[in-house]
Amino acid sequence: MTRAERETAYVDYVTARRPHLRRVAYALCGDWHQADDLLQTALVKLYVAWPRVRRSGSEDAYVRRILVRASIDESRRPWRRERTTEVLPDRPAAEPTGVEERSELFDALQDLPAQQRAAVVLRHWLGLSVAETAAELGINEGTVKSHTSRGLAALRLTLEPSEMG
Template identity: 70%
Template sequence: MRSTDRDAAFSEFVAARQARLRRIAYALCGDWHRADDLLQTALTKLYVAWPRIRHEGNEEAYVRQIMVRANIDESRRPWRRERPSEHLPEVAAHGPTSTEERSALFEALQALPEQQRKVVVLRHWLGLSVRETAAELGIVEGTVKSHSSRGLAALEAVLAPQRYA
């Protein structure tokens, strides 16, 4: 594959999926600036591996895995242990969900423990199977199921009262 063909294929992939990948990054880390950094890191690593990944056809899964692992690495940094902000930034509404509902969902997601949040995002937002989620996070399937159950229960406890209010 020539360099220009490689660059064109990579640019096409990024243009088609950048907004979705950015939302996934935001769901993983809860901050738009960190999400942009996370996505940039993932896309840089994807570009390096592009010929191999493109040939295998696992581009999006590869990017998601990079984002999950990079977010884990970043969360281990001492300066990331503090969470000074109580409010999420304004979120533009895309689709049928209102801005208030999306904000409430993202706020509730960020209140979940980190591993539960990652499992809920991968399983229920991205629709990955239990096996795929376990592989991406490097945990066993039973742990995925328990984190998913606890995470969904916590989200329901927070969001259900708002729905019927």
């Protein structure tokens, strides 16, 4: 088969199957513009593999597989996870902590036992999960929870103004 014959066969296939494949792409992603992008990606990949795919006679299956994989890949892209919204959440900017307060916090942290200090810092300063903190410290998750709870209680007692004054 000559190159011109292969290209003619490809164009005939795409012309005949494009509406159906576009609907399949839409069913996968739910957006016509994105479906067009997925179909374009699939047709480019089909063109590259056309001689091999044509010989096997599995053109539709090949294109469907590309559409599914391209849809999954596209959904993993960070900008696809973003959602537009009419109203932004109204959160006040965090006020910077004063030097004295930070110094007090660091002093109070230093008064905690080493494991409690590590658990509090990893969980609440660095924002690690209980499981991540447990792995980091080489202890089980229940121990992380108890160290964190005790450490926070000790910090509250140290940092909160006394009500007996």
